[in-house]
Amino acid sequence: MAASLQQEFCALRDTYIEKQFGRLNDMQRQAVFTTDGPLLILAGAGSGKTTVLVNRIANLIRFGSAHGSSWTPREVTEDDVKALKTAIMTGTDAPAWLDGMLRQNAVRSWNVMAITFTNKAAGELKERLRNMLGGEEGDEVFASTFHSACVRILRRWAESIGYPRSFTIYDTDDSQRVMKAVYKELSIDDKFFPIKSAINQMSRWKDQLVSPEEALRTPARDTKGAIAAKVYAAYEKKLREAGAFDFDDLIYQTVQLLAEHEDVREFYQNKYRYLLVDEYQDTSVAQFRLVSLLTGPEKNICVVGDDDQSIYRFRGATIENILNFERIFPGTKTIRLEQNYRSTSNILNAANCVIQHNTERKGKTLWTRNDEGDKVQVYTAENEQDEAMHIADVIGEHLKEGGHLADHAVLYRMNAQSAPIESYFTRAGIPHKIVGGQRFNDRKEVKDIHSYMSIVANARDDVRLRRIINEPARKIGNTTVDVITDLAAQQGISMLEVISHADAYAKLSRAMMPLLKFWQIYEKLQESLETRTLDEFAQDVIEVTGYKAMLEADAAKGHEDAADRLQNLGQLVNNVKNYCDQHGEEASLEGYLEDIALISDIDSYNESADQVVLMTIHSAKGLEFPYVFLIGMEEGVFPSEMSKYSEADLEEERRLAYVGITRAKRELYISNSVSRMLYGRTQRNEPSRFLREIEPEYIEETRSPALERRSSMGWGSGYSDTVPGGASGYSGAFGWGRNSSRFGGRTGGSYLNREYNASERGGFASGYAGRGSSASGLGSGSSAPRTSGSSGFGVGYGRPAAPKAASKPVSFPGSPAASRPASTGPKHYEVGDIVEHKVFGRGKVLAVKAAAGDQIVEINFEKVGVKKTMANFAPLTKITEE
DNA sequence: TTGTGATGGTAATGG
């Protein structure tokens, strides 16, 4: 009797718990209910990976291993069964007195550690856990990146491995400075073996847990290898003296710490009994080792990854970690999540087409129940301006239909590609945000102030001291710095210590006054740190050091960027303030410096602002957008020139393409450009092989009207007749449709190839030069408007299946670049005019200001409110009378 | 020591 009650209760308990996770699919639920032992989740793009992670943690904390168990902590009563039945029927929570019966071996939230790839992902995880579990328990889960977790561990144990508690974290710039000093000391010529290569080699060694000693012991392949080993050892010594870790050290040294100190290892294994690692495909040997060291004897290790999305091989990620997981952790349960919830089937099929061309895969095929959606739009642009304009057109159309800017993302292979888009968007007044590239914290003035701050935190840090000792200029030149360096080395003390009694050294007599002054500044800052709040301290640094005075003097002299720099420093102080607000009592100088070292651009990307976002595909990993523009799909750009000669590199590029494609939810726009200015040279690139790999049935392609016009006007003698039907043969012009010879296929006789030849022969060069040079928007071009007008594309263009953006002739004047020669002078608008803007629609002019041969027009738009645009560049049309 | 002009190298992805 009691036994069957027990059975009934356990079955009900399963039902109850399953209901809690009712929104998951079978595979996802399996992953959630696999609570103990090693678990490998192979999660395809958009398969609800984060959801699974969050739910799995929630299940651990709320129910532990109760699901599937046939055991209860006490005798089951009729009341128990009844209460649980009621809870299931009514969809309410079971009464609290059942908790003991439901929460079997429930895991305490602070026993769970989740490692993610970015701080942003960690933040999202925590946010969702808070929502699911409530504030307290959610917050108690330790979720962070590898690097943050390691810093946390290292802070605690630094002294046991000979580092100061307030160690500094060096960024790439610092590393290069150190390496440069090493080269100088060892008289190594960086022309023979570039510093960057040395750092790279060293970095790979650290990723693979190769110590300087091992590197030296291992016979080098060549002279360069020998040099690398030599500088590695010297570099490491310097960092240790400075009390600094670089990014790779954070992992490497933590591994050493855990490997060599059993007590420390056991401390963490006891503390974190359940480990979850996200983006496992991007972990390095060192990171794998770290995970293994943290994993206790119970082996409660769950990793989530997708071998098809491994895109960080170049920085030491090893796909073997995921491929060998089952072998390294015997008894691993493997679960595949292959249902995609993100994209339309056309987009997903396109992605599958591409990734299928890789050989090194675990192999899985994503599927979806989502609609087919629109076909993937492929646009061939004439040049990068044209590409930018096309994107703006599409976005404009979407906005007219009620879409939001923030639903659009422009993704590219490398940061350099953002420039033309950014500049076009700026001129057209399209709100946008670039993620990545030159980071705020990388600006010279910001780094300088941070260097001052960090030497106050860590007086041993000679590298950063050198950076600012004469910034602003205070008569401490290279000679003096070299003398100080020697003195410090002789006595085994830091440079700052030498400076603190500069008067004791005869060699420093000449520079004594400036040095003592510098020391006074330093002491003032020390005092400021002790007596004032952190943001006041930052302000003091800017002022006491004379940095502010220097910039103000520059600004007075008419230095253009000095004002910007001052503003940046103001922003820096704001950032410190924000940091203080966020961390309250916990705020510390070390903490702040740590944040700026470890927080990346993508972490602070905030999707709530209504802006188009521009970023690299790498940055976009883990994100999704309704509308995605994947630009620069050309050989030599994507895949990059450097990857073309290695099959393994190419496969990584292809995975990157796969990541890019799978970011899109509703519509994907891929573009390539016939001509592109890159690295100061105009290149003519073939469309990317990745485009060719997509089956034609998922694609719809369009060529820039500019390219069509060229062919129909008969430039480049005698080739237009090989294009079927000229402009009217548009849909087939690409050779892409039914005949599937596609992009410049192997026949070599494709339309595109011909065009390259034609242009290289200069057949239309003269007729074309105006447009080309007016690409900057300031050229002398006398070209025809490009989107409408007498050449009649308006009509020819409107084939039924054409992409939305191109489907109707657009009523505003053409691109800022192409159709507004500077010679026409500024456009004149007046307050009160009603104008039409390509992107924002209709609005009323509020104010007009003259600026450098142009006007800044402030407009109140009906739909989007007040915006400022440049009259000469913004796609504005005056509406005569409303 | 500081400021300038020329030069020449460097061009991928990032914590």
Added chain:
DNA sequence: ACCATCACAA
């Protein structure tokens, strides 16, 4: 095309 670095003059 851009930047950083360097040599050199002031």
